[in-house]
Amino acid sequence: MNKIMKIYKTLLSQFGSQHWWPVTEKGKFHPEYSNGPQNEKQKLEVIFGAILTQNTNWNNVEKAIVRLNKHDLIDGKKILNIDDKKLAEIIIPSGYHNQKAKKLKNFCEFLLKKYDWDLSLLFKNNIYELRKQLIDINGIGPETADSIILYAAKQPIFVVDAYTKRVFDRIGFKEKTYDELQELFNKNLAKSEKLFNEYHALLVELGKSICKKVPLCEKCPINNHCNYYRKEVA
DNA sequence: TACCAGGTCCTCG
DNA sequence: CGAGGACATGGT
DSSP states (O other): OOHHHHHHHHHHHHHOOOOOSOOEETTEEOTTTOOSOOSHHHHHHHHHHHHHTTTSOHHHHHHHHHHHHHTTOOSHHHHHHSOHHHHHHHTGGGSSHHHHHHHHHHHHHHHHHHHTTOHHHHHTSOHHHHHHHHHHSTTOOHHHHHHIIIIISOOOOOOOOHHHHHHHHHHTOOOOSHHHHHHHHHHHSOOOHHHHHHHHHHHHHHHHHTSSSSOOGGGOTTGGGOHHHHHHHO
16 A cells, blocks of 8 residues: 555544535534535535635634525525625635635626536536636635535545645655645545545644644654654654 | 634736 | 735634
8 A cells, every 4th residue: 555545544543534524504514414515505605615714714614604604695696696895794704804705706706607507517527627617716726626626516636735735745745836746646546536535634634633833743643654753753 | 912724816036 | 937925814
């Protein structure tokens, strides 16, 4: 087994299944039971969440999503009809609310104009084409696009985020850019949506709880693979 | 109190 | 290209 896969197995046995992407039901999050979006509305909520979580703690995003739900705004048409200022006010807890309000609208405008609100039709594109179209939307970059493809469209693409970069940089991999890192996972893993889903979620958990800015290497389940740790103890 | 959090865009060299 | 700044709230 290759190193990328060994790390995955260790993280999974350590942290357990993460049940991503958490979605709301009846106005509340049920992360412990959630296994991702089960219907169109929940898929749209995942897309909104992917935008709202840019450079922001998920805890803040949850607050914003709960507020969107309360205003019945997990709905593309309503997002386009609401005043910019009002939308921004509702998503205040997510941070960058003015920018993110525009980003939500940009996505909805795209979905209306190109797909007449048909998410399923959008998701029928192949991964390459879907990614290209999403990145063309102002406010959606590579990570947000990939999150949408993996967690809403449920197609296998590996999401690289700040945690992924930090963890694999410390371990000692030379891949630095987004594309290089994504390719590393593509080459070493079976192209499985379930695997990519779980792996990324596990890396987030590792990054949040252990591989922080100042890492807790003694507690790290994969420190035996890590150059950074070996340098510390040497 | 200051720092950090599941990025992206824009500008400038 | 890539580095640097702007965007902003809530938790510790």
